[in-house]
Amino acid sequence: MRSANEVRAPRLNTLDEDYVVLEWLVQDGAAVAEGDALVAVETSKAVEEIAAPSAGRAMHAVAAGQRCRVGEIVARIVPEGAAADDSGTHQPPAAVVLGAESTDRPAAAAGPVITEPARRLAEELGVSTAALHALGKAVIRADDVRAVAPAAHRPTVAVAPHGEPVRLPRGQAAVAATAARSHLEIPAAFLVMEVGVDAAVAASRVARRRVRAMVGLTELTVLALGRLRADFPWAFAGTDDPSAPRVRPGAHVGVTVDVGSGLAVPVVPDADRATLGQVAARLTELRQRSQHARLSENILRGANITLALAPEDGVVFSRPLVPPGQACVVSLPAVQERCVLEDGQPRARRVVHLGLAYDHRVLNGREAAAFLTGLRGLLEAPEALVDDA
Structure with a gap:
């Protein structure tokens, strides 16, 4: 049997030893071509995409919301016609919520993935978890938090009535x-x-x-x-x-x-x-x-x-x-x-x-x-x- 190609988390910057799996960009078991973006991970500085090293079917090894260490297997690319694993079966990992007390609950029970920057910003701006869940997104990022923040915390553009002058924003x-x-x-x-x-x-x-x-x-x-x-x-x-x-x-x-x-x-x-x-x-x-x-x-x-x-x-x-x-x-x-x-x-x-x-x-x-x-x-x-x- 042909062996699957392992997709490991690369070192994306010199400071991080692990990343957060934000979201899968392809379904578990979906066909991918070499170079296709598989998964988005969040580093301490940015959101990066990990690409498929070869063509085949992408089998998830890490759930959305989990952390993965540098060098850890996040997916396997199985050549067409080969079994997903030695047993011929494959169970995709259950999604989790960042910061939850348990990291093995299914997504349906736990809600969306909330990134750490989004969680901190939500606390800072007073955005409730319920408001974030109501967005209906699988992954909540900082920009999503800003979108539902109270009006006082959102950038505004002043519009003067009747042509009255307004002060330009500082920038x-x-x-x-x-x-x-x-x-x-x-x-x-x-x-x-x-x-x-x-x-x-x-x-x-x-x-x-x-x-x-x-x-x-x-x-x-x-x-x-x-x-x-x-x-x-x-x-x-x-x-x-x-x-x-x-x-x-x-x-x-x-x-x-x-x-x-x-x-x-x-x-x-x-x-x-x-x-x-x-x-x-x-x-x-x-x-x-x-x-x-x-x-x-x-x-x-x-x-x-x-x-x-x-x-x-x-x-x-x-x-x-x-x-x-x-x-x-x-x-x-x-x-x-x-x-x-x-x-x-x-x-x-x-x-x-x-x-x-x-x-x-x-x-x-x-x-x-x-x-x-x-x-x-x-x-x-x-x-x-x-x-x-």
Whole structure:
């Protein structure tokens, strides 16, 4: 009989020794292909997916709501036509509720899985267990708690009656001040290039399975910016004194995040020395922190270049403002599909219109074009980036 492939919990970060199984993304016994996401687990920093190492039928070994240690078997992939186990039978584990006194009660009796961050937030905001159960979800996360929190604890947008002025939220007020200063002080120029991203999209899929984390164009672009630091140091210059800009050490890439009340720009530090896996892990952490309003000052400090994201469908290109103190900012809009002719035959091609807004006091058009061309080259031939996972 062919043996089943064991799926073990990988080490997703250096600090955690165990994780919480949040939810199964496939049914017990369901057919899966190699690379399919099997299960979502919660680390101390993020929610990660574990993928199937091969094709077959996925047999759950750990229940939703349980903890699993690094290296523990969470599932088995049974090749088609093979028995689930030596006895030819398979009993899926019963789901449990995190924090319950007993961890072996069936889900029907115990209710939904409530993650530890969600449980703490519910206590903080005064959300009852009954209100969480009423959501009818199998897994309750912190965002679900916020959705049912008392109105006083939820973010609100003030709407003034009859056109009366209102005070901007603190985050948006900070954005407004930065935008005004940028327009007033920085003589900015802008370039845009069309970049084919078919190879980058394909490479992202391969890298995602290798590093066990989310990898997409954002992650590849952050890593590519780091790789350009050595050849284009002035793109990473500080302009606090415009008459004497200084080249800053390292590539510390700020990435724009919409936190609901304005933009935040958390930083991926040392992208020039990072692997793709490290960049992916950092961005996963930053996304989770921004969703939970846990972006501290040290995470938002120190960028010497910015990647401005505009991923909404239909956005062809975006011209961002150059942040005061930086020499340039790269814009990454949504992927577009277009039809091109190759050897007389139509073919679909995915592209993005990569932009570069730059301080003309520090960079000239030729230097800016060379920098953007280098970035395009890395994204159109991303093998070196993926090999560096």
